[in-house]
Amino acid sequence: MTLHVSFSQLRAKLPGILPSLLMCDFGHLADEIARVEAAGAPGLHLDVMDGHFVPNLSYGLPVVETVRRLTRLPLETHLMISEPERWVDRYIDAGADLVTIHVEATTDPAAVLRQIRRRGAAAGLAINPDTPLSAIQPYLADCDTVLVMSVNPGFGGQAFNPVALDKLRALRERPDPKPLCEIDGGIHAQTIAAAAAAGAQLFSVGSAIFHSQDYQATISHLQELAGSRQSATAG
Numbered sequence: 001m002t003l004h005v006s007f008s009q010l011r012a013k014l015p016g017i018l019p020s021l022l023m024c025d026f027g028h029l030a031d032e033i034a035r036v037e038a039a040g041a042p043g044l045h046l047d048v049m050d051g052h053f054v055p056n057l058s059y060g061l062p063v064v065e066t067v068r069r070l071t072r073l074p075l076e077t078h079l080m081i082s083e084p085e086r087w088v089d090r091y092i093d094a095g096a097d098l099v100t101i102h103v104e105a106t107t108d109p110a111a112v113l114r115q116i117r118r119r120g121a122a123a124g125l126a127i128n129p130d131t132p133l134s135a136i137q138p139y140l141a142d143c144d145t146v147l148v149m150s151v152n153p154g155f156g157g158q159a160f161n162p163v164a165l166d167k168l169r170a171l172r173e174r175p176d177p178k179p180l181c182e183i184d185g186g187i188h189a190q191t192i193a194a195a196a197a198a199g200a201q202l203f204s205v206g207s208a209i210f211h212s213q214d215y216q217a218t219i220s221h222l223q224e225l226a227g228s229r230q231s232a233t234a235g
Contacts, residue, residue, distance in 0.1 A: 006074040006097035007122040007144065011180065013042035015226035016202045017219050018076060020045040020184070021067065022058060023206035033070045036209065039216035040223075043074035043098075045184070045204040048091070050081040053105050054154035061094050068095025076100060078126065078184070078204070080153045085112045092119045100124030100147050100182075103136050113142035124182070128153060129161045133170055143179040145202065146171060150195070151185030160186030165198040172199030189221060196226040 010016060019041050024032040033044070046067060049058040064077055077096035081087060084101040085108075091099055099116045103109050103125055116123040126147035127136050136146065148171075150164035164183055171181050183200040188208035195203065203226060205219075212218040 010043050010074045010098070010202075014180075014201045015196060015223060016042045017209075017222050017226070018043050018045040018202055018204050019209050019219075020047060020204045020206035022047040023210040025210070029066065030070050032210070033067065035215050036219070037071055037073055039219045041073065041219055043076060044071065045076045045078060046096075047078050048081060049154060053082040053102065054080045056154040061090055064091060064094040064096060074098065076124065078124075078147065079105075081105065085115060088112060088116050089119060092116070092121045096121060098122040098124055098145060100126050100145065102126045102128065102153070103139070104128055104131055109136075109139045110142050113139060117142070126153075126184075127167065129163050133167050140174070140179060145180045145182050147182040147184055147204075148200070149185055150183055150187070150191075158186055160191045162194075165194060168195065168198035168200055187222075189225060192222050193225045193228070200226075
């Protein structure tokens, strides 16, 4: 299965709830992945932090390689790291289907996005809450996804920042090209409908899933909320 096929599979399952493994029980990683896979998650979101671009460390290549061995689900590797151009090839080799970099983390986002695509992976571009949308406008033609951060990157469990909604609405109103819109940070049953109505199609969800008792019920409920709002907006 090629990486492009994996991303196409993800596109076919919108709205997509992507469990963020940052909040899972790493002592039972295989069980956690099996649970969200059985619950119907269309893909997984992996947060890689370097302690430099963001003030926290998470995990790196060995964990991505392990997750790849444990599942065939599409993997988004969200690189919250400085100079991502030094690492994207290695994360693709580790099994990432979608590699997302931050516009704030590199001096030449277009070159890195093209580097990712040349390797056969989908390319995502993330934008922090305090960064104006104009910062990513020149690079949208090279993006498969745009990840709008609704929290400051670095830590899970933060409160939702509604500034993300304005960015999503502006992206939705753009003429082509239109990359998929993803949102990350503070997504749960009280925020996902507004995010979907604003234009989000992929939703990175951590605490709301992994702190719940029933992953399937939680994912299904979130997908229902997102789908109903998108349908209402389209109508």
